[in-house]
């Protein structure tokens with residue numbers, strides 16, 4: 275399956291989620307291609323750090339692509355892998371559109387703040403455009419970096435739930451230090467010692483909610 279993280283906002287947690295998804299899928303025995311399709315190169319930098327931390331046993335194959343080549347290169351390699359995770363930047367770019375033209379599952383994290391939720395309409399319009407070219411494209415939103423308390427999560431969840439175009443997964447990832455720490459070591463949150471059980475439970479709940487919404491058994 276081809277998963278793409280994206281959206282129209284910076285800093286929502288696209289790369290953080292993409293790295294954890296690639297590592298999690300690989301830990302389930304899936305052969306994973308991890309594509310950095312953001313010119314900022316954060317996923318690529320993560321993979322370099324991971325190479326060093328794991329002595330080369332990253333568990334996935336990493337490549338970098340941009341613009342239209344995101345589509346052509348991924349299509350070329352697709353049959354060699356069980357799953358492909360593509361991390362895109364937080365703008366409506368040729369790279370993100372190229373990724374969406376071949377994606378099965380589009381994952382859009384939202385930081386629960388007004389400036390972030392105000393991008394929802396643009397995200398919906400991008401999805402609608404891309405579904406013309408790629409009718410199999412399914413889009414999902416979730417809250418990332420959720421506050422551990424307060425009403426902002428609920429307010430944003432209400433708005434996300436209303437969308438007819440992007441399905442809201444009601445399994446937020448709370449703002450937790452382990453996500454940022456894991457990234458800096460080149461690790462996934464499940465590989466951290468000690469493991470932050472709340473964070474890993476939340477990630478598992480999100481992963482299972484996604485597969486349940488897709489009506490396929492989680493790997």
Ligand SMILES: Nc1ncnc2c1ncn2[C@@H]1O[C@H](COP(=O)(O)OP(=O)(O)OP(=O)(O)O)[C@@H](O)[C@H]1O
Pocket residue numbers: 283284285286287288289290291312314316362363364418419420447448449450451452453454455457
């Ligand atoms: N659930 C979380 N808890 C704590 N920190 C988080 C969480 N998710 C992301 N972060 C932190 O938030 C920052 C932005 O995350 P990340 O780089 O993954 O976002 P992004 O959407 O990929 O950004 P960009 O648009 O620049 O590509 C990083 O410092 C990351 O460590």
Ligand SMILES: [Mg+2]
Pocket residue numbers: 288289290312316361362363
């Ligand atoms: Mg990023």
